[in-house]
Amino acid sequence: MTLFTLAACVSQGKPGQNGTPAAAGAADSQTAAILLEKDTPQPRTATYNCADGGRMTVENIGNAIRVVGSDGLNEEMPAAPAGQNSRFGINHDAIVIDGREALVMKANATPVACRR
Structure with a gap:
């Protein structure tokens, strides 16, 4: 459930489009990667x-x-x-x-x- 919610929160456009600064797009990607890594269940x-x-x-x-x-x-x-x-x-x-x-x-x- 968290994975789907997280995917919906990630920007779909390229950084710098629609008034979104390039740095904000990069920060969103980094945040998404960190959250995904922490939410990933441990393997057996x-x-x-x-x-x-x-x-x-x-x-x-x-x-x-x-x-x-x-x-x-x-x-x-x-x-x-x-x-x-x-x-x-x-x-x-x-x-x-x-x-x-x-x-x-x-x-x-x-x-x-x-x-x-």
């Missing part, structure tokens, strides 16, 4: 490259995710809080997924940004 399985040089594969298994990392991590993390699909955690570890990005937080370590 996705691989992320992380800023620390590591990689992880995240499998969506409904009310939890299974994380397999290049560091040997193999862990299942439930939704936290239950019922949502972007924040997962167990004990002192957590992953927040936002569009194509994931923030990995482990106890006593600096959070690491990852991107698929």
Whole structure:
């Protein structure tokens, strides 16, 4: 439903036509791309490259995710809080997924940004 609403809001003309400044058309396109990316549901399985040089594969298994990392991590993390699909955690570890990005937080370590 959001995708159809978003498509209706994007300008159909070329920037600069009908009194629309060229910069406004470019900004509309960028906003649409950002909204579409954030509204895109997570795939069942996705691989992320992380800023620390590591990689992880995240499998969506409904009310939890299974994380397999290049560091040997193999862990299942439930939704936290239950019922949502972007924040997962167990004990002192957590992953927040936002569009194509994931923030990995482990106890006593600096959070690491990852991107698929």
